[in-house]
Amino acid sequence: MIEFTLWDILRNLALALRWTVALSLIAFIGGGLVGGLLLCLRIGLGRKTQRLIGAYVALFQGSPLLIQLFLAYFGLSLLGVEVSAWTAASLALTLYTSAYLVEIWRGCVEAVPKGQWEAARSLAMSFGEQLRHVILPQAARLAIAPTVGFLVQVIKGTALASVIGFVELTKAGGMIANASFKPFLVFGCVALFYFALCFPVSLAAQHLERKQHGRTT
Amino acid sequence: MIEFDFGAVLAEWPLLLRGLAWTVGLTAVAVPLGLLIATLGAWARACGSAALRRAVGVYVELLRNTPFIVQLFFVFFGLPAMGVKLSPEAASLIAMTLNLGAYGTEILRAGIQAAPRGQWEAAQSLALGPTQVFTRVILPPAFKRVWPAMTSQIVIVMLGSAVCGQISTEELSYATNLIHSRNFRAFEATFVALAIYLALTLMLRRFLLWAGPRWFFGGASLPMRPSLWRRLGRAAGAGAGAAND
Numbered sequence: 001m002i003e004f005t006l007w008d009i010l011r012n013l014a015l016a017l018r019w020t021v022a023l024s025l026i027a028f029i030g031g032g033l034v035g036g037l038l039l040c041l042r043i044g045l046g047r048k049t050q051r052l053i054g055a056y057v058a059l060f061q062g063s064p065l066l067i068q069l070f071l072a073y074f075g076l077s078l079l080g081v082e083v084s085a086w087t088a089a090s091l092a093l094t095l096y097t098s099a100y101l102v103e104i105w106r107g108c109v110e111a112v113p114k115g116q117w118e119a120a121r122s123l124a125m126s127f128g129e130q131l132r133h134v135i136l137p138q139a140a141r142l143a144i145a146p147t148v149g150f151l152v153q154v155i156k157g158t159a160l161a162s163v164i165g166f167v168e169l170t171k172a173g174g175m176i177a178n179a180s181f182k183p184f185l186v187f188g189c190v191a192l193f194y195f196a197l198c199f200p201v202s203l204a205a206q207h208l209e210r211k212q213h214g215r216t217t
Numbered sequence: 218m219i220e221f222d223f224g225a226v227l228a229e230w231p232l233l234l235r236g237l238a239w240t241v242g243l244t245a246v247a248v249p250l251g252l253l254i255a256t257l258g259a260w261a262r263a264c265g266s267a268a269l270r271r272a273v274g275v276y277v278e279l280l281r282n283t284p285f286i287v288q289l290f291f292v293f294f295g296l297p298a299m300g301v302k303l304s305p306e307a308a309s310l311i312a313m314t315l316n317l318g319a320y321g322t323e324i325l326r327a328g329i330q331a332a333p334r335g336q337w338e339a340a341q342s343l344a345l346g347p348t349q350v351f352t353r354v355i356l357p358p359a360f361k362r363v364w365p366a367m368t369s370q371i372v373i374v375m376l377g378s379a380v381c382g383q384i385s386t387e388e389l390s391y392a393t394n395l396i397h398s399r400n401f402r403a404f405e406a407t408f409v410a411l412a413i414y415l416a417l418t419l420m421l422r423r424f425l426l427w428a429g430p431r432w433f434f435g436g437a438s439l440p441m442r443p444s445l446w447r448r449l450g451r452a453a454g455a456g457a458g459a460a461n462d
């Protein structure tokens with residue numbers, strides 16, 4: 001039998017932490033891209049698109065992420081795609097992230113006063129120009145704090161990828177706990193690793209929010 | 218060509234129903250307990266000593282910055298090593314309650330902070346005790362202010378209960394996994410679960426937004442109506458009176 005020292009546990013968890021970070025980044029960047037695209041569609045196109053995107057958001061916010069992961073995993077294999085836990089987790093988390101981000105960003109765009117649109121239009125800007133030069137810069141400033149806050153949600157969401165066999169921090173923790181018979185210590189360490197990852201991001205989001213309120217009021 | 222067979226999944230409806238009952242049941246127990254912790258936590262942060270405020274702050278930040286699944290594993294796998302043995306259901310309930318308690322504390326704190334200073338002072342000048350000021354004057358409007366956010370959080374906790382299947386609590390996602398291990402209709406079973414969760418979310422949200430003002434922080438915005446508890450009390454009193462006659 002192999003003896004696990006605290007150092008072994010910490011080292012292995014730190015190695016697994018890389019995959020949590022990698023998956024978080026994939027989901028966040030992918031979700032940001034898809035979310036941005038959906039946001040543009042939502043602003044630019046008619047009522048029907050708005051409804052459709054609203055339904056998309058409701059679907060992802062109204063069902064457990066775990067079920068979404070399973071659905072991606074089984075759905076992809078049904079389509080004949082060779083699925084690894086990587087693909088399924090990346091896909092599900094990207095779509096999940098995009099649904100939340102498009103909702104957050106929509107709120108930010110709507111928070112830009114109507115007069116700004118009208119003023120931009122009166123300067124004979126095209127729709128794209130209105131968006132690019134007038135609306136989005138202002139909305140982006142509002143969006144930074146809640147977007148950073150949502151990153152915490154994404155990092156925590158990646159823990160569920162362990163369920164479909166993706167070896168990240170939680171899965172590694174489970175495997176080490178089984179091998180070392182020290183579940184209290186191991187899961188305590190796993191929690192602390194997540195905390196060390198998420199807490200600074202939370203603080204940053206709080207700080208940004210406070211700074212913003214200081215500016216607007 | 219992909220062929221779907223939802224019939225094979227729906228034929229297992231007793232399993233689905235049992236899973237649904239567990240999901241609803243866990244939520245129904247965890248939510249009131251979680252709200253109780255949230256209330257106590259918010260009270261501690263508003264009125265408690267510096268040490269208490271700090272302790273509650275640590276609890277809130279620890280729970281808010283770790284994934285629910287890790288909390289659940291810690292309670293279910295970790296605590297037995299310290300001599301606390303828990304059934305999967307009890308562990309799920311504890312994890313859900315503590316989770317909602319932490320988020321709820323933070324949400325409610327925002328509602329309490331928004332209460333104007335004058336309300337505290339006005340209540341004190343009416344010779345209400347500190348507890349009375351908090352529970353009668355500050356708390357109900359605070360709940361009312363944050364109820365939409367609290368509703369969202371409660372929905373998130375209900376959806377989070379899907380994870381509890383991982384420690385073999387027999388809720389809806391566990392039932393789904395059981396079904397597709399029997400008939401190999403994995404996609405269909407998961408799809409059906411998705412539909413049920415969506416319906417559940419919709420109904421829970423509606424219910425909470427409807428029930429909150431009526432029963433919970435009653436009457437602040439509505440025409441004065443006796444709260445559920447008072448009506449139940451009255452009904453019980455009438456019942457007792459009838460029994461005496």
